[in-house]
Amino acid sequence: MGVHRAIVIGGGIGGLAAALALHRQGVPVTVHERAASLEPVGAGLALAPNALRALDRLGVGERLRALATPHPAIGLRHPSGRWLARTDTATFEACFGDTIAAVARADVIAALADALPDGTVRTDSPAALVAPGSTTEPAVVRTPDGERSAALVVAADGIRSATRGLLFPQHPGPRYSGFTTWRTVVSPARRPEAVGEVWGRGRLAGVVPLADGRVYVYGAALAPAGARAADGDEKAELLRRYGTWCAPVPELLALAEPERVLRHDVWELADPLPAYHRGRVALLGDAAHAMCPFQGQGACQAIEDAVVLAAPLTPSTDPAAALPAYTAARLPRATAVVTGSRRIGDLVALHTPAATFLRTAALTLAGLLPARTLLGRSAPTYDWQPPALGVPA
Template identity: 45%
Template sequence: MSAPHAVVVGGGIGGLAAALALTRAGCAVSLFEKAPLLDPVGAGLALAPNALRALDALDAGEEVRKRSAPHGIAAIRRRDGRWLVRTGPHETQQRFGDAVCVLRYADLCDVLLQRLPAGTLHTGSAVTAVEAGTTRQLARVSTETGDLSADLVVVADGARSAIRSELFLEHPGAVYAGFACWRAVVPWDQADPLDFGETWGKGGIAGVLPLNGDEVYCYATANVPAGESAPDERAALVDRLIDWHEPLADLFASARPEAVVRSDVWHIDTPLPAYHKGRVAILGDAAHAMTPNLAQGAGQAIEDAVVLAHHAGGSMAYVTTAVQSYSAARVGRTAALVQRSAQLAEAVQNDSPVLAGIRDTAAGLIGKVAPWQLARYTRPVDDWRPPVAS
């Protein structure tokens, strides 16, 4: 008997993780990516302990840790450089069993991709439509090179997913969160001392996180209109940070101009009623795009993939039941994180000097007298464990 066929739409972190998880569950997987090449943006990302456990379930966790640099669960400064909250990797390791791991986006893609069978990935092939199918009828997937049937379809084509919009016509979709994010991987001489963490200013933040090797990951946000751009994004960003504490502006100035990537932040603030329809499962940003403030976007997509494969791995004869069970397991957790991340974004993007001052005072007080409250805040996120086969 041939293996059940799963089609995955989208070659980002969620799509790659889903393809790997379903392959390990016994499916023949076809992964379609509309871009001609998998060319991950020159950026980094942080993976909290929950994401690392999900990667462990895919036998990819140890390789990710080897390619990562450890970081604490929270390290926050004011715009003038004064520390508000500071925790280190050792404290995070003690509380959650793992430090936060920071690595290049391209490295995570590579770890997942190299574990997929040859021929799984089809680049330069956009999926144009999906028919969800039923218990008795296979799903149908239309691509630019032809149509095919599938026992299961996984939609992982990002926050502004066209396929999601077709499946849930009445849902408003993703909305602009009100700010943009700039990211860059920049060179760094390890002989130069550098404090890693995030800085909160008025109307935006900036951060510097460690990477293995002689580079660091830098990011910044600002309240700007959607779709806006500058002729030289690096120069514009350096100008924004010129009166922030050192060496934020200097780090971005050391990046190649083309290495500074700007993207508008979109999130799904109205939860989808479900993450499934017929034989289709929706995961990652396509299901629950969130602002980057909790650093959980990639982690939740990987969790989705592991949970989906857990429910689908029993028998494809019951795939409609499997995707329904996946949806039930994921909607509550991810919708709550979308809301929590949006609330944090509202606080850190606030451009009122008075409210920003109150925010900083409260954070500083917690960091000074009750730092354990941070673990209490993040524990429901970081304590997640992969489902175990019964």
């Protein structure tokens, strides 16, 4: 059957973004997703300015901005309700030239999938790398239809990436961060006025408005890996942990449907990979740089990966020659974001009375600084500019 130009393993946000970026470069691409549908696992998602610029390159940025619910201010509070730091969104947009668009993860998946040609995405189609290829040999991927050769394979197969294990068998793989997380979406009668995060002893909760009156609510807390609610009721576990915190956290959690409360432990690639490619295979998203969620950059960095990977490729370009530049561009940046997310997690993890008192005092003092001074600390992440992409033939 000849050599396919590009095969993407995994139909999550990173895999679909990579497919769309390649498509916009005129590179024929096929996505293999093992699940029976593209229905995502997850609830809400914050698209920061760096990701929105990349999504603009993919042609779906405006669609997703239109789905976001604007809010005049966001901030950080103590469980008592006292504000520690607060920033109005107008100042944020003036600093970075864009907003943070909070949207449902399903809406991001739909926007990317809808922009791809029919037949690009094959669901219920698990794929596995057989051989990474070389400058002279194609990569080989096993699919339900048999083995396929490809000039480029994009492995967006998640934090437990089998592809990563094949490419870098000596790498220790993901490490448990010490945190477990909960996520759900509720539909309150009124939109919450207090938006942002609340930090307590070794745990946090977040409130993010979505479209159509829905609200994304999440929590993260220190817990042993694999621990779950004793009776299997994670909604009750959330109320036990956060039920005495400031409004609107308890009220929103009380609205949650128990079967729609998702709980996942947080694993990260604390040890950077030696490269994000080998042969004709590029690792992307969590397969390359899984991180803690405390900067909200996991999906954002995967979208960045997609645009950077595709930018130098054309239908006549040899992908093997372009992949070293992909590693050179992405590995230092993504590693810095992984490290920054872990450092914020270290602050959230503080749980003794003395440590949390000092943290609260430091955050309160920081909140007194000019907003632009505080926001400037995020500039290395948010000010990133994507390369240009072409238009599919």
